[in-house]
Amino acid sequence: MRKDDQGRIHLKLVFYGPSLGGKTTALRWLYGKVEGLQKGEFTAIEDETNRTLFFDYVPMSAGGRVLFDVFTVAGQKRHKHQRKVVLQGTDGILFVADSSPDQREENTESFEELKMFLGDDLGRNIPIVVMLNKRDLPNRMSRDEMLDLLGLGSNVPIYETIALQGVGVKRAFQAIAREVILKRMYK
Amino acid sequence: MISQEKLQAILQRLRAQEGVRGVVVTTMEGLPLSSDIDPDTTESVAAIITSLVGKAMDAVRELKEGNLSFLTLDTSKGQINIAPEPKEGLILVVLKNNE
Amino acid sequence: MSEPKVFDKILTEIIRQDKGVKKCILVDKTGLTIANVSKLSAFVVDTDSIGAIASAVFCASEEQGKNLQIGELEIVTSEFSGGKIFASACGKGVLCVVSEAEVNIGMIRLVMKKQGVQLAEELDKFLAVEPMPGKDELDEEDLKSALEELERV
Ligand SMILES: Nc1nc2c(ncn2[C@@H]2O[C@H](COP(=O)(O)OP(=O)(O)OP(=O)(O)O)[C@@H](O)[C@H]2O)c(=O)[nH]1
Ligand SMILES: [Mg+2]
Secondary structure, eight states, rough: OOEEEOOEEEEEEEEOTTTTTHHHHHHHHHHHHHEEHHOOEEEEEEESSSOEEEEEEEESSSSEEEEEEEEEOOOOGGGHHHHHHHHOOSSEEEEEEEEGGGHHHHHHHHHHHHHHHHGGGTTTBBOOOEEOTTTTTTTOOOOEEEEEHHHHOSSSHHHHHHHHTTTTHHHHHHHHHHHHHHHHOOO | OOOHHHHHHHHHHHHTTEEEEEEEETTSOOOOOEEEEEEEEHHHHHHHHHHHHHHHHHHHHTTOOOOOOOOOEEEEEEEEEEEEEEETEEEEEEEEEOO | OOOOOHHHHHHHHHHHHOOTTTEEEETTTTTTTEEEOOOTTTTOHHHHHHHHHHHHHHHHHHHHHHHHOOOOOEEEEEEEEEEEEEEEEEETTEEEEESSOOOOHHHHHHHHHHHHHHHHHHHHHHHOOOOTTTHHHHEEEEEHHHHHHHHHO
16 A cells, blocks of 8 residues: 555555466456546557566546556566566455466466465455456366366455456456455454 | 877876866766766766856857857866867866965 | 655756756656656656656666676666656655756766655655554545445446
8 A cells, every 4th residue: 555645545456367368458448448447548568469568557546535556467477577576565466367278387387476476465465366267268177177276265256257358357356456445444 | 079099198188287186078968988086076077067068058159159168167176177079079177276 | 754745845856957857756666656746848648657667667677686686776767869767766766857868967867866865765754654643544534435436336
C-alpha cells in the first residue's frame, strides 16, 4: 500500500504466470470491456509479436480514493530479472495458469519462481488468486490436475477463465482486489 | 575539431603559468573533458560556468553586440578566465590566484 | 508524514535550474508517481505511465549493476533525437527529469545530485507510515467504500 501526494491509497496488483498464458489478454479485456472501472492509459512494453518484454501497466479505480496499479509481468524465462523488478512492492497476485497440457512444466516453473521471489509473504501478507485460463481448449487439463500441479489447496480462490472472451476475468479481478483491501483493513 | 595534441599543448602552457590554480575544459553540454583539479570541483565548475556562458551569450545576442569571446570574473580569491569556443563546442576555464 | 507540498517545492527548484528542463517526476521503486512538476509549455502526457516506466527502467539497470557487481547505480541517462531523460537514485525513490535535447547535462546532473539528497530525506519521511490520530479511520473509510464500489463494477 502506498499513498500519493493527494493522499489517495494505491494498491499494486500483478498478473503473474508463464509466457503466452493470457496475462496481457486478460488485462486488455478488463481495460476494454469493463465499464464500471475507471482507467488511465494502457502502457505496454512488448515485442513485435505482442509478447511482453517488461510489463503492461494500467491504473484502475472502482471510484473513490483507492486506486489499483495493475501490472502484468513478462512470462518468458529470460525475463526473470524484469519480473523481480515488477514484483517490487506488490500488494496482490493474480496467477494466470495455462490449461494447455503442453504447458504443465511452464506452469509449475513459474509458480515456483513466484514462491521463491515472495517467500512466506505469498498467500499471507500478499494475497493470491489463481486463474485457470484457456478453459475453452478442447484438450485442457482438468481442474483437479492443475490444482495438483500447482500444489494448491482450498485456501486459494480459483477461477476458471477464458481471457480471450473475458469469461471469469472480471470476477477474478474483483476477488484479488477484495482480498487485498480486506488484508489492509484487518491486518 | 581541435586535435588532442594541440589541446594538450595549450593546457600545458596554461598550467605552467604563474598563479594558475586549475584549468578545466568542458563541453557546451556542461560535461568536463579535461581537468587538473579534484573531480567534485571540476563537476561544479563545468556545470555552473557552462550555464553562465549560456546566459552571457544570450545577453550579447540580445544586445546585438556580436559574439561573446571572453569572460573574466574577478573574485576575492583571484580570477576566473572563461573562453567559449562555440565552433569546437568547448569552453576553456582557467582559475587563477591573486597575484 | 511530511507535507507533500515540499516535493513540489524541490521539484520546482530543479525545473528552474535550466531552461531546457521540461518535467520533473518523483516515483517510488514500485512504479508509483508520488509528485510531478511541469513547465507550462511542456507536452501533456500521462504522468502515471511515464513514472511507472522511469521507475522500472531505473530498477532494471540497478538489477543489471548488481548482476555485474559494478556498485551502486547513480544516474541513468537516455538520449533521444528530440530530448533527454535523466533518472537518478533518490533514497527509496527515483528522481526523473525530462529535458530538451540541447541542455546543460552537467548542470542537470549536479542539481539532481544536490536536490536528490534533500528529496530522499523527505521521501523517507513520506513513506514511513506514521500513525496519525484519525488518519487510520479515514483510510478505513476509503477502503470500505472501495470495497462496495468494487462489487458494483
Ligand atoms: N484459446 C485461448 N487462447 C487464449 C486465451 N487467453 C489468451 N489466449 C491466447 O494466448 C496467447 C498469448 O496471450 P498473452 O495474453 O499475450 O500472454 P501473456 O501471458 O501476456 O504472455 P507473455 O507476455 O509472454 O508473458 C494469445 O495468442 C492469446 O490470444 C484463452 O482463454 N483461450
Ligand atoms: Mg504479456
